[in-house]
Amino acid sequence: MELLKVNGQVNVKKLAVSVLVPVVGGSIVGALASRNSQEQYDNLKKPSFSPPPWVFPTVWTTLYTMMGVAKYRADEKAKLQEAQSKTSVPYDVQLGLNFLWSFLFFKWRLRGTALVEMAFLLAAITLTAYKFAKYDKTAGLLMVPYIGWVSFALGLNYSIVKLNAL
Numbered sequence: 001m002e003l004l005k006v007n008g009q010v011n012v013k014k015l016a017v018s019v020l021v022p023v024v025g026g027s028i029v030g031a032l033a034s035r036n037s038q039e040q041y042d043n044l045k046k047p048s049f050s051p052p053p054w055v056f057p058t059v060w061t062t063l064y065t066m067m068g069v070a071k072y073r074a075d076e077k078a079k080l081q082e083a084q085s086k087t088s089v090p091y092d093v094q095l096g097l098n099f100l101w102s103f104l105f106f107k108w109r110l111r112g113t114a115l116v117e118m119a120f121l122l123a124a125i126t127l128t129a130y131k132f133a134k135y136d137k138t139a140g141l142l143m144v145p146y147i148g149w150v151s152f153a154l155g156l157n158y159s160i161v162k163l164n165a166l
C-alpha cells in the first residue's frame with residue numbers, strides 16, 4: 001500500500017512498532033484505567049450527543065493506528081534530515097497526555113482535571129500534526145481525524161462535568 005511507503009520503501013519493523021505502541025498501549029491503559037468503571041460511567045448524566053459505548057474502542061483503535069502510521073512516516077522523513085527528535089518529542093508528549101486522561105477521568109474520577117488536561121492534549125496533538133507535516137504532509141493529515149475526535153471529546157468531557165456538578 002502506497003500510504004505505508006516512504007521513499008518507495010516500507011520498514012516493516014519500524015512501522016509495526018510505530019503502530020503497536022499506541023494501539024497496544026491504549027488498550028492496556030484503557031483496561032487499567034477503566035477497570036470496574038463501566039457502571040460508574042453509565043450512571044453519569046451525559047449529553048444527548050454522547051455516542052454509544054461501542055463507538056469509543058472502535059474510534060480509538062482506528063485513531064491509534066493512523067497515529068502510528070503518521071509517526072512512522074514523519075520519523076522516516078525526518079531521519080533523512082537528521083531531525084527525528086523534532087517529531088518524536090511532541091508525539092511522545094501527546095501520547096503520554098492521551099494515556100493520562102483515562103486515569104484522570106475514569107480511575108481517579110477527576111473529571112474537571114481531565115477536562116483541563118484534554119485541552120493541553122489537544123494543543124499537543126495540533127503541535128505534533130504541525131511538526132509531522134513539516135517533514136511529511138501525509139503524516140500531518142493523518143493526525144487531523146485525531147484532532148477532530150479529541151475536539152469532540154473535549155466537548156463531551158465538558159458537558160459531563162457540567163451535567164454532573166455537585
